[in-house]
Structure formats: C-alpha cells, structure tokens
Amino acid sequence: MESDLKLSAQGLIRDYAGRRAVNDIDIRLAAGEVLGLLGPNGAGKTTTLRMLAGTLAPSAGRILLAGHDMARAPQQAKRHLGYLPERPPVYDELTVDEYLAFCARLHGIERAKRADAITRAKADCGLEAVGRRLIGHLSKGYQQRVGIAQAIVHRPDVLILDEPTAGLDPNQLRGIRELVSRLAEAHSVIVSSHILSEIQAVAHRVMILHRGRVVLDEALADAEARDDRVIDIGLRAGPDKSTLAALPGVETVEPLGDGRWRITAAPGRDIRGSLAETAVHNGWHLVELTTHAPDLETRFAELTRSAEHTTAVAS
Amino acid sequence: MNLAVSIARHELRRLFVSPLAWTLLAVSQLLTGILFALSLTDLSLNPQRIGAYDGVSAIVGGGLFRFATVVLLLVVPLLTMRVFAEERKTGNIELLLSSPASLTAVVLGKFAGLMGYLTLLFALVALMPLSLAFATPLDIGLLASGLIGLWLVMAAFCALGLFLSSLTREPTLAAVATLGALMLLWLFYAVSAMEWQPVVFGTALPLGDAARALALIGHHDALLRGVFSSADVLYFLIFTLCFLALTVVRLDMDRH
Numbered sequence: 419m420e421s422d423l424k425l426s427a428q429g430l431i432r433d434y435a436g437r438r439a440v441n442d443i444d445i446r447l448a449a450g451e452v453l454g455l456l457g458p459n460g461a462g463k464t465t466t467l468r469m470l471a472g473t474l475a476p477s478a479g480r481i482l483l484a485g486h487d488m489a490r491a492p493q494q495a496k497r498h499l500g501y502l503p504e505r506p507p508v509y510d511e512l513t514v515d516e517y518l519a520f521c522a523r524l525h526g527i528e529r530a531k532r533a534d535a536i537t538r539a540k541a542d543c544g545l546e547a548v549g550r551r552l553i554g555h556l557s558k559g560y561q562q563r564v565g566i567a568q569a570i571v572h573r574p575d576v577l578i579l580d581e582p583t584a585g586l587d588p589n590q591l592r593g594i595r596e597l598v599s600r601l602a603e604a605h606s607v608i609v610s611s612h613i614l615s616e617i618q619a620v621a622h623r624v625m626i627l628h629r630g631r632v633v634l635d636e637a638l639a640d641a642e643a644r645d646d647r648v649i650d651i652g653l654r655a656g657p658d659k660s661t662l663a664a665l666p667g668v669e670t671v672e673p674l675g676d677g678r679w680r681i682t683a684a685p686g687r688d689i690r691g692s693l694a695e696t697a698v699h700n701g702w703h704l705v706e707l708t709t710h711a712p713d714l715e716t717r718f719a720e721l722t723r724s725a726e727h728t729t730a731v732a733s
Numbered sequence: 734m735n736l737a738v739s740i741a742r743h744e745l746r747r748l749f750v751s752p753l754a755w756t757l758l759a760v761s762q763l764l765t766g767i768l769f770a771l772s773l774t775d776l777s778l779n780p781q782r783i784g785a786y787d788g789v790s791a792i793v794g795g796g797l798f799r800f801a802t803v804v805l806l807l808v809v810p811l812l813t814m815r816v817f818a819e820e821r822k823t824g825n826i827e828l829l830l831s832s833p834a835s836l837t838a839v840v841l842g843k844f845a846g847l848m849g850y851l852t853l854l855f856a857l858v859a860l861m862p863l864s865l866a867f868a869t870p871l872d873i874g875l876l877a878s879g880l881i882g883l884w885l886v887m888a889a890f891c892a893l894g895l896f897l898s899s900l901t902r903e904p905t906l907a908a909v910a911t912l913g914a915l916m917l918l919w920l921f922y923a924v925s926a927m928e929w930q931p932v933v934f935g936t937a938l939p940l941g942d943a944a945r946a947l948a949l950i951g952h953h954d955a956l957l958r959g960v961f962s963s964a965d966v967l968y969f970l971i972f973t974l975c976f977l978a979l980t981v982v983r984l985d986m987d988r989h
Binding site: 468471472473474475492493494496497499501503504505507508509511512516520521523524525526568 | 735736739740742743746747750751823824825826827828829830831832833834835988989
C-alpha cells in the first residue's frame with residue numbers, strides 16, 4: 419500500500435510569525451488519484467500546496483514525493499513534481515514555445531526528447547495554435563493553460579494545481595476542468611479551489627480545510643452519497659404524526675411544517691414505494707417525495723461554520 | 734550545472750527580448766563613445782600631455798575604463814533589480830524554486846546570464862581603445878590589465894546587486910539600494926585618500942588604511958595603472974563569491 423502512494427505528507431505544520439497557518443495536516447495521494455483541496459479563503463490551502471511543492475519549508479512534518487524526502491533530497495523529489503502556483507509563473511516577454519523549452523530544460527529533459535515533450539504538453543493543453551505568440555498577449559485562460567503545460571511538460575508523477583480555475587470565464591473554466599480530468603488519467607493530481615463545484619467536477623476524493631485543519635477527508639462518492647433511509651414527504655391533506663409513525667418500517671417522524679415531514683426508515687428498508695401507495699390510498703394528497711440528500715455544499719457550510727463556532731467558543 | 738547553464742541562457746534571452754537591455758546598451762555605448770571621442774580630441778589638441786610614462790593607452794584607455802565604471806554604477810542596479818525582486822513580485826520565482834534546480838544553480842545561472850549581457854557591453858567598450866591600434870602603437874599589457882579590472886568590477890557590482898535584489902520584492906527598492914551600496918563603495922575610496930587616523934581612547938585607528946583595503950575602486954585603480962597584482966584580483970573574486978553565497982543563503986531563508 420505504502421509503495422502505491424505517490425505523495426504522502428505527515429503532520430505538516432506551518433507557522434507564520436507566531437500564527438499557525440497549517441496545523442497537523444496529513445495527506446496521502448495514491449497513483450492516479452485526484453484529490454480536491456477545498457476550503458474558504460485563508461484556510462491554508464496555498465500554504466499546504468507550497469509546502470508539498472517544496473517552495474516553503476514546513477515548520478514540522480515530513481513530505482515524501484515518489485519515495486524521496488522533500489527535506490533531505492529535494493532535487494530528486496522535485497523531479498517527480500509539476501506545480502502550478504496561484505499565479506501562473508509565466509514570462510510575458512517570451513513566446514509559448516520559448517517558455518516551454520526553458521521549462522523542459524529546467525526539468526532536465528534530454529535535448530532529443532525536448533521537442534516531443536513540448537509538442538505533447540501543448541497538445542494536452544490545447545496550445546498548438548498559439549506556440550509562437552507572446553505569452554503577454556494571450557488571454558488569462560490561455561496563460562493559465564500555459565502554466566499547466568509548464569507543470570506537465572516533464573510528465574511528473576504528481577501534479578499540484580493551486581486554484582487553476584481562478585478568474586476564468588465559464589467557457590475557459592469548462593476547458594480547464596476537462597483538461598484536469600484528462601490529465602488525471604496519467605498523473606496523480608492535487609487541485610485546490612474555494613469553489614465546491616470545481617472540486618466536485620474533477621476530484622475523486624475531497625479534503626476540506628478550515629483554519630489550517632482538515633475537517634473532512636472522504637472519497638467524493640461517499641461524501642455525496644444520498645441517504646435512502648431519510649425521506650422528505652409532502653402531504654397536503656396529511657394525517658397526524660402518530661399515524662405516520664405507526665406505518666410499517668417507519669422509525670422516526672419529524673415535522674418540517676407546511677404539511678411536510680421528514681421520515682427515517684428502519685435500517686435496511688426502502689419504504690418509498692409503500693409510503694406513496696399508502697398516501698394515495700388514504701387520499702393524503704401526496705405532493706412531494708424525495709430522499710434527503712445532505713449534499714456536499716451543506717456539509718461544507720456546516721463544517722466550516724461549526725469549526726468557526728467552536729473556535730469562537732474556545733477563545 | 735546543466736541547469737545553471739539553462740537558467741543563464743533563459744536570463745540572456747529574456748534580456749534581449751526586452752527593450753530595457755537594448756536601451757541600456759545604447760545609452761552606455763553613447764555615453765562611453767562620447768567620452769572616447771572627447772578624450773581623443775583633447776589629446777590631439779594637447780599632444781604635449783603624452784609623456785615618458787603616460788601614453789595613449791593610459792590616457793585614453795584608463796580614462797575610458799574609469800568612466801565605464803561610473804556607467805556600470807547606473808546600469809547594474811537596473812539589471813539586477815529584475816532578477817530576484819521582480820521575479821518574487823510576479824511570483825515567477827516559484828517556477829525556479831519548485832524545479833529540480835538547486836538554489837546554487839539558480840543564483841549561478843542568473844549571475845552568469847547577467848554577466849553574459851555585461852560582457853557584451855564590456856566588449857563594446859574594449860573595442861574603442863583597441864581600435865586605435867590601427868593608428869598608433871598601444872601598450873596592450875596596460876590595456877589588458879585595465880580590461881580585466883573592468884570585468885572584475887562588473888562581476889563584483891553584479892553580485893552585490895543580486896544580493897540586494899534577493900532581499901526585497903520591490904524592484905525599484907532593489908535598484909535604489911544597489912545604487913546606494915555601489916556609491917558607498919565609491920565613498921570608501923574617498924576616505925582611503927584622506928589618510929584619516931582618528932584617535933579613539935588613545936589609539937590611532939588606521940581608518941584610511943582600512944578603507945584602502947576595502948575600497949573596490951582602489952583595487953580597480955591599481956589594475957588601471959597596469960599594476961596587475963594577484964591581491965587585487967583575489968579581492969574581486971572574494972567579494973563576488975561572498976555576495977553570491979549570501980544570495981543563496983538569503984533565498985534559502987525565504988523558504989523558512
């Protein structure tokens with residue numbers, strides 16, 4: 419299992435002049451996995467990613483990248499890393515081709531393979547048509563793509579993208595999102611964002627940071643799983659609570675007001691069909707029947723707010 | 734080492750696609766060219782100035798190289814401010830810091846790139862007195878010593894500028910600090926000429942001697958007079974290496 423991990427970080431801590439920006443974060447990234455790092459602004463996402471990329475030294479903790487220790491063997495570790503910082507590190511006065519050629523040399527790609535690597539990176543990022551244009555003359559979306567091309571030109575094991583969709587229009591946004599999904603086929607990716615839908619669109623696993631701590635770390639499928647046992651039902655001419663509670667398979671009933679109820683079924687039972695049938699049979703005027711889905715957005719709001727609350731209480 | 738070469742080439746390329754580099758070359762060429770023409774005119778009007786010890790090489794060459802140092806004083810801060818201060822401001826430094834290049838390779842690469850550019854400026858200045866070889870016999874040894882001195886001054890200025898550039902994220906601040914520091918080095922030379930020995934607690938402090946030992950321009954002056962001493966050359970080498978090493982240390986501190 420350990421050998422499958424492309425990147426692992428343990429107990430990452432980072433202090434800025436007495437203020438703890440990142441507090442005891444563990445990250446494990448398996449081969450071919452896309453991890454979405456989510457959190458409100460100032461949650462410590464960029465600090466975490468900069469530590470993983472080796473441009474910031476952690477105050478404590480250990481980072482292993484493709485088996486190399488970032489503190490002891492940074493050069494070897496960084497060979498396996500592609501990093502797109504918050505602002506794409508591009509030089510306005512160079513053309514896309516010149517810039518990518520420099521990045522390829524910087525990552526030690528042999529002369530013979532360089533042209534090939536650049537062509538592939540450009541193809542992956544949809545930059546074929548702009549190779550000879552000056553980067554400063556490209557739109558923000560294209561500059562972002564150049565930044566991503568820079569990160570993948572040497573085909574690293576691990577790709578770290580810090581807010582790759584920030585400041586883009588909806589079309590560019592979709593383009594970058596598709597690109598990240600495509601890259602995930604060959605690389606392990608960590609992508610950060612403060613926008614939930616961005617992460618939902620690309621990630622396999624989501625990690626929510628709040629005030630420098632991990633408040634949620636789950637596979638996206640689990641985090642989004644709908645709970646079939648909890649049903650919201652709307653009955654215009656409904657019965658009272660005890661009638662509903664007496665129905666077979668019902669565990670608890672909770673009034674939501676306005677003729678709506680939240681019903682929890684007994685474990686292992688799907689009572690949606692029988693519930694609808696009973697409602698129609700008894701003339702309760704069924705107007706709504708849905709399974710209750712505590713979506714990621716609600717959880718995100720709850721997690722980041724409740725943590726705020728507890729710290730407020732603690733202090 | 735390959736990475737340092739890549740970074741140096743990248744730096745040179747970026748310089749030559751920017752108008753700043755060409756403008757600086759043009760302006761310094763104009764200024765040194767005018768001075769060269771003026772000193773030749775002066776010499777042709779007052780030929781009696783050529784004596785037993787001071788020939789054309791010493792008068793024209795020495796004067797030109799001294800003036801070139803002043804031009805460098807203004808050119809180098811504008812070049813070095815771009816390197817770390819500006820890259821930090823734009824965030825492009827992250828590209829280098831997250832790459833497999835070591836900090837030493839980054840600093841050496843940047844230094845070599847700038848020196849490549851300055852060497853072109855140097856060659857243009859050097860060609861002026863050397864072109865006199867068609868008209869009059871030259872003291873090549875004297876000129877060579879002066880030119881080596883000029884190149885070493887460039888390297889020293891450049892290393893100091895890189896270090897000051899690595900201290901800040903404001904390019905203009907880096908340029909002003911470098912200009913100030915280079916002028917301070919000049920002032921050391923003035924102090925060294927004063928034979929100043931203030932008495933503190935009954936002890937005469939040889940400040941004049943200390944300033945002479947430290948003054949960058951003084952070491953250059955000896956080379957301009959054709960006195961090629963390894964002590965002067967070592968002074969420049971140590972000065973340059975010290976500031977390059979300090980730059981590496983400073984960049985490493987950034988991560989912490």
